[in-house]
Amino acid sequence: MRRGQPLYRLRQAGLSLVELMIALVISTFLMLGVFEIFVGSSGTDRMAHAFARVQETGRLAMDILSRDLRMAGYQGCIDPVLVDMNIIADGAPTYDLTNDGIRGYETDHSHWDVANRNDDLDFISGVPEGSDVVYLQFVSPTGVNVLCQGNINSCTAVNANVKIDNNSIGLNQYDIVVVSDCESADMFRIVNFQKDSDGKNTLAHSESNNSSNNLSKPYGEDAQVMTYKALAYYVRDTGRNNSQGDDIYALYQFDATFHDGSGNVTGKEEELVEGVESLQVTYGQRVNKNLRFVPADDGNLDFASVEAIRLAVLVSSSEPVLKEDDSRSYQLPGALVEPAGATTPEATHPGDRRLRQVFTSTLYLRNLDR
Numbered sequence: 001m002r003r004g005q006p007l008y009r010l011r012q013a014g015l016s017l018v019e020l021m022i023a024l025v026i027s028t029f030l031m032l033g034v035f036e037i038f039v040g041s042s043g044t045d046r047m048a049h050a051f052a053r054v055q056e057t058g059r060l061a062m063d064i065l066s067r068d069l070r071m072a073g074y075q076g077c078i079d080p081v082l083v084d085m086n087i088i089a090d091g092a093p094t095y096d097l098t099n100d101g102i103r104g105y106e107t108d109h110s111h112w113d114v115a116n117r118n119d120d121l122d123f124i125s126g127v128p129e130g131s132d133v134v135y136l137q138f139v140s141p142t143g144v145n146v147l148c149q150g151n152i153n154s155c156t157a158v159n160a161n162v163k164i165d166n167n168s169i170g171l172n173q174y175d176i177v178v179v180s181d182c183e184s185a186d187m188f189r190i191v192n193f194q195k196d197s198d199g200k201n202t203l204a205h206s207e208s209n210n211s212s213n214n215l216s217k218p219y220g221e222d223a224q225v226m227t228y229k230a231l232a233y234y235v236r237d238t239g240r241n242n243s244q245g246d247d248i249y250a251l252y253q254f255d256a257t258f259h260d261g262s263g264n265v266t267g268k269e270e271e272l273v274e275g276v277e278s279l280q281v282t283y284g285q286r287v288n289k290n291l292r293f294v295p296a297d298d299g300n301l302d303f304a305s306v307e308a309i310r311l312a313v314l315v316s317s318s319e320p321v322l323k324e325d326d327s328r329s330y331q332l333p334g335a336l337v338e339p340a341g342a343t344t345p346e347a348t349h350p351g352d353r354r355l356r357q358v359f360t361s362t363l364y365l366r367n368l369d370r
Helices: 007-011 017-069
Strands: 102-105 133-147 162-164 176-180 185-189 192-195 201-204 224-241 247-255 268-274 276-287 290-294 306-320 330-332 335-339 347-349 354-364
Touching (some): 017 133, 017 224, 017 247, 017 268, 017 306, 017 354, 102 276, 133 276, 224 276, 247 306, 276 335, 276 347, 290 306, 306 330, 330 354
Parallel strands (some): 335 347
Antiparallel strands (some): 102 133, 133 162, 133 224, 162 201, 176 185, 176 224, 224 247, 276 290, 276 306
């Protein structure tokens, strides 16, 4: 021993192999624990994100559907029990709005039944087997005021053009509109739309695109002009896929009054909400003072007497978050949606590992003639 050198320094000879192996094993277990916590936390976060997304999608889809379905059959401020709308527009989606405010269709096969289908919906395709189509018509609640300026206008003659004070509702040539003063209502197609020198707008309704150029009465400044809506809602494949190659479905809207600007009605399809896999609708009809809800293909259903509807959507997350394939069946109004491969199902879902949830609502239709 060297003089002055501490004894503990002489005894330091490093770690033995056994000590190193023990340390390595302990470290491995610690790292595995940290990794397991990370994986668990990541999975929980993905599940929470998927659940939040499904909730958001479901609420948005139901809000859109509920908003427009409640308008079914709306004819402005007229009382449909007392007043029949005069419809002169060529190619109008209906000539009896009181009874055609709402229509439903079942898709029992890939090419949905055309026997009782409205011709305006011929453009629609790709609706999944078992998912429903609901078609509604109504007058927009927002309108613009009629003016009585000039020598000849709708205030003085039934065949005169209709002048409005602005175009805040976005009217165009060949659009279908309704003019009403709460005592009468006329539906016509705008044949010519022009902006006058005074900044106001004039709507012509000649016989070139109407059955007559005569309205049912002269309309004064107590009347309004409103747009006419004919909208179908359904589900279809978007043509896109998620990261796992799964098909992505969405809620769609079809506008049956949309035209190409030259008077040719082509309809317009628009994707609204991604993640909706199935739409189911049943219709409430009063029988012996009881309100019964039945699907659209019920032989005793009269759409003209429907008082309420019960609708539901099946919504899925965009990415797979479940540990196993979804083998659950989901009960929606009018149909049981089972996983793909089920025997004689009413409707199916893909049965993959995406999270799914059902959203349901019952709406009363206040605007139809009951």
